[in-house]
Amino acid sequence: MGNKNLKKKRKEEIARNELVEQELKKSDLVQKQQVKLLILGAGDSGKSTLLKQMQILYKDGFSKEDKQLYRNVIRTNIITYIKILLKGVQMLDLKLHKSNEKIAEDFLNLPDIIDSFTPNSILASKQLWNDPAMKMSFEKRAQFQLADSAGYFLDNIDRIASENYKPSDQDILNCRISTTGVKVVEFLVNNQPWKVVDVGGQRSERKKWIHHFDDTTLLIYVVAVNEYDQKLFEDNTTNRLHESLKLFETTANNQFLSNKNCVILFNKTDLFKDKIQKVNFNKCFEDFKGSNNYEEVIKFIKTLFVKAGKNTKRSIFVHYSCATNTNEIRFVFDAVQSTILENILKEQGFM
Amino acid sequence: MTDQKKKEEKTETKSEVEHMEAPDILKMLNLENLADKINRRPSRELPKGLANILNEPKSPTSKNPFSFENKRVPLSITPIDSVDANQNQYRIRRQSQIITRSQIQNNDIRNQILSRRQSHDPNELRSKIKNRSPIQSPRQNKIENENENENVNENENKIENEIENQNQNENQNENQNENENEDQNQNQNQNQNQNQNQNQNQNQNQNQNQNQNQNQNQIDSENDDNKSQSKSKSQNSSPNQSQNQSRRESQNQNDKSPNPESQTRNRTLTIREDQKEQTPVEMRTFDSILEHKISLAYFKQFLRDEFCEENILFWEAVRQYQEIFDPVEGFLETQSPREININNIVKKKIIQKMEEGKFIPDLFTEAADLIRNLMKTDSYSKFAKSSYYPQLIEDWRRIKNGQKPIGPQTKKETQFFKRFILEKNYMDSLSKLYDFVIKPIQKGNWKNHQF
Numbered sequence: 001m002g003n004k005n006l007k008k009k010r011k012e013e014i015a016r017n018e019l020v021e022q023e024l025k026k027s028d029l030v031q032k033q034q035v036k037l038l039i040l041g042a043g044d045s046g047k048s049t050l051l052k053q054m055q056i057l058y059k060d061g062f063s064k065e066d067k068q069l070y071r072n073v074i075r076t077n078i079i080t081y082i083k084i085l086l087k088g089v090q091m092l093d094l095k096l097h098k099s100n101e102k103i104a105e106d107f108l109n110l111p112d113i114i115d116s117f118t119p120n121s122i123l124a125s126k127q128l129w130n131d132p133a134m135k136m137s138f139e140k141r142a143q144f145q146l147a148d149s150a151g152y153f154l155d156n157i158d159r160i161a162s163e164n165y166k167p168s169d170q171d172i173l174n175c176r177i178s179t180t181g182v183k184v185v186e187f188l189v190n191n192q193p194w195k196v197v198d199v200g201g202q203r204s205e206r207k208k209w210i211h212h213f214d215d216t217t218l219l220i221y222v223v224a225v226n227e228y229d230q231k232l233f234e235d236n237t238t239n240r241l242h243e244s245l246k247l248f249e250t251t252a253n254n255q256f257l258s259n260k261n262c263v264i265l266f267n268k269t270d271l272f273k274d275k276i277q278k279v280n281f282n283k284c285f286e287d288f289k290g291s292n293n294y295e296e297v298i299k300f301i302k303t304l305f306v307k308a309g310k311n312t313k314r315s316i317f318v319h320y321s322c323a324t325n326t327n328e329i330r331f332v333f334d335a336v337q338s339t340i341l342e343n344i345l346k347e348q349g350f351m
Numbered sequence: 352m353t354d355q356k357k358k359e360e361k362t363e364t365k366s367e368v369e370h371m372e373a374p375d376i377l378k379m380l381n382l383e384n385l386a387d388k389i390n391r392r393p394s395r396e397l398p399k400g401l402a403n404i405l406n407e408p409k410s411p412t413s414k415n416p417f418s419f420e421n422k423r424v425p426l427s428i429t430p431i432d433s434v435d436a437n438q439n440q441y442r443i444r445r446q447s448q449i450i451t452r453s454q455i456q457n458n459d460i461r462n463q464i465l466s467r468r469q470s471h472d473p474n475e476l477r478s479k480i481k482n483r484s485p486i487q488s489p490r491q492n493k494i495e496n497e498n499e500n501e502n503v504n505e506n507e508n509k510i511e512n513e514i515e516n517q518n519q520n521e522n523q524n525e526n527q528n529e530n531e532n533e534d535q536n537q538n539q540n541q542n543q544n545q546n547q548n549q550n551q552n553q554n555q556n557q558n559q560n561q562n563q564n565q566n567q568n569q570i571d572s573e574n575d576d577n578k579s580q581s582k583s584k585s586q587n588s589s590p591n592q593s594q595n596q597s598r599r600e601s602q603n604q605n606d607k608s609p610n611p612e613s614q615t616r617n618r619t620l621t622i623r624e625d626q627k628e629q630t631p632v633e634m635r636t637f638d639s640i641l642e643h644k645i646s647l648a649y650f651k652q653f654l655r656d657e658f659c660e661e662n663i664l665f666w667e668a669v670r671q672y673q674e675i676f677d678p679v680e681g682f683l684e685t686q687s688p689r690e691i692n693i694n695n696i697v698k699k700k701i702i703q704k705m706e707e708g709k710f711i712p713d714l715f716t717e718a719a720d721l722i723r724n725l726m727k728t729d730s731y732s733k734f735a736k737s738s739y740y741p742q743l744i745e746d747w748r749r750i751k752n753g754q755k756p757i758g759p760q761t762k763k764e765t766q767f768f769k770r771f772i773l774e775k776n777y778m779d780s781l782s783k784l785y786d787f788v789i790k791p792i793q794k795g796n797w798k799n800h801q802f
Contacts, residue, residue: 069732145694177728180692204690236695 041222043201088137
């Protein structure tokens with residue numbers, strides 16, 4: 001009796017094993033076909049904007065619900081920007097116009113939450129922004145933490161304050177929402193399934209990246225070039241570009257990613273062009289001894305990053321872009337497609 | 352020539368020693384504790400003040416169903432066939448450092464009995480198998496004891512009692528898991544089936560290893576002293592546990608009945624009968640009752656009936672409050688795995704007030720607002736688009752119609768990588784992971800490799 005039962009069990013086990021192996025083979029096939037892009041980088045470098053661009057390029061764009069959410073976020077962002085600027089005014093001992101002093105007090109008492117927005121507050125912020133003292137503190141914004149998109153939104157404050165305001169694609173691309181955790185989005189690019197991984201960039205978020213290090217095809221590392229005179233959001237002492245370089249060194253030379261091809265995207269070049277005329281690059285890197293040109297400085301940064309990630313097993317591609325510009329990003333992703341094709345051909349043995 | 356040979360021998364031994372040290376480094380990472388943290392609720396330590404008050408003798412270490420000794424974790428990376436008897440000593444010493452004394456004793460005893468029974472009496476084995484069936488009747492126990500009294504010495508009777516205790520504990524563990532599943536409601540059925548599949552696969556692997564280990568033991572007993580024998584048997588802990596797993600499987604398969612709910616009821620009943628006879632070791636101390644989730648829930652309910660629930664509520668609140676400042680698992684420390692993503696300025700404010708001793712109730716409200724805002728802007732919009740959201744709405748309707756909710760059905764994630772998340776310096780742990788786990792897979796040694 002016992003033997004028969006055992007035999008039955010064996011048969012069941014064998015059948016189950018076959019089933020499992022078949023499923024494994026299937027999943028292997030799917031994985032081989034799928035392209036996986038990792039978008040990494042330090043905080044506030046523009047990783048999520050890349051993902052938004054892909055939403056525009058390869059999907060339908062933004063839905064109505066998305067737009068409503070962004071509208072609220074943009075308006076509350078403006079209030080936080082004004083608050084930060086007001087604190088800057090206090091820090092720099094500047095003086096506001098007498099009529100604006102009372103409004104400023106009310107503003108500083110507002111909490112930083114999305115629900116705190118009211119239509120009156122946006123009008124008040126419009127009035128404050130026209131004060132010359134605020135513009136002075138805006139020019140010295142490197143001393144405190146102000147998002148890069150602040151300038152864009154404060155310039156367009158008339159449009160945003162209007163009642164029928166609907167955010168355009170450009171507004172949404174400029175809007176900053178700091179991401180937490182890891183987000184995976186799937187796209188169909190030229191009938192090829194792409195899996196794009198977007199992550200949060202702050203120090204506390206980097207622990208979660210490891211989830212998606214296995215079987216990546218391409219690593220896209222985003223560097224915000226304009227932040228060479230800014231300090232970190234997390235500890236307010238280390239230079240942002242230094243941090244970004246260090247991060248690239250540790251992640252790109254990691255055993256999981258050391259033999260993967262890599263695209264370095266130098267982002268926010270438009271803001272960089274403005275800044276390089278005002279702030280000397282020598283402050284950030286003392287080794288730099290060229291003239292304070294856009295081209296020379298960016299060459300220097302490029303050599304630093306390429307040297308940090310150089311490896312015999314892989315090739316590094318460099319692109320310069322402004323992530324909010326859709327045409328530039330389209331060009332970048334075309335290049336990315338060609339590199340992925342190269343990868344596949346190499347694996348098959350054609351090259 | 353002789354010198355060269357010596358050199359060659361030295362290099363060989365060196366490389367082997369390096370190979371032997373691989374599991375040790377994995378243990379240095381404290382991965383066993385990590386597995387607990389991930390798979391169970393984080394085992395909270397008592398706050399310092401309370402620990403002194405409640406400092407009762409601790410219960411023997413409970414067996415985790417998720418511990419690395421049980422399942423697919425590379426404790427020994429070297430293929431067992433290639434290891435000589437002398438080197439075995441080396442490894443055995445290393446492993447014995449981890450296994451506690453009580454475990455060693457129990458395992459020794461168990462091995463002795465098992466080996467004797469397999470050699471002598473098949474009747475006893477059968478009675479033992481009956482005993483393992485899910486519904487344990489006291490009669491059967493008595494009969495078995497009588498039989499054993501005839502055959503076996505008095506010493507072994509004590510030993511067997513211990514083993515039975517252990518079995519009961521294991522049953523209890525099962526029930527804990529089940530109760531938790533009951534909270535999650537109907538998910539349990541699917542989960543159980545999945546677990547069965549997994550267990551069966553693992554057993555196939557572990558049975559092979561068991562045979563190999565037995566062979567090793569024979570070699571050891573021929574060569575070495577009695578002391579080394581005892582140690583070598585401590586090494587056998589994993590195959591023993593695999594046997595236990597097989598017992599559980601047999602239980603599961605016996606229990607398969609058309610109504611899944613009747614399953615759980617039967618099992619809970621059996622354990623209550625057992626508890627009448629003897630309280631399990633884990634539930635004896637007050638400390639351990641506070642430690643486990645289920646016992647705490649029961650204790651809370653009891654206090655609610657006695658109208659003194661506020662005590663345990665306060666104690667829990669204090670424990671949660673202290674968790675925030677915990678340097679290992681806290682939310683504010685920069686090295687902790689649960690560090691939150693907040694502004695530098697806010698964090699500095701909190702730390703300053705803490706250092707000044709101003710523990711006002713508003714200490715964390717600003718940080719909490721920031722985190723709430725972050726969840727609302729980023730995570731909530733993603734959640735609304737995810738597959739969970741329609742599930743939620745369905746469940747909501749079910750509740751309104753008076754039905755039981757299904758609960759969130761979790762996605763299958765790569766649990767292998769999940770273990771390494773909570774490492775402090777994860778970049779360092781990555782390299783170690785690569786050296787000791789992924790390299791051997793790429794070389795093709797994965798068949799000898801336990802995960």
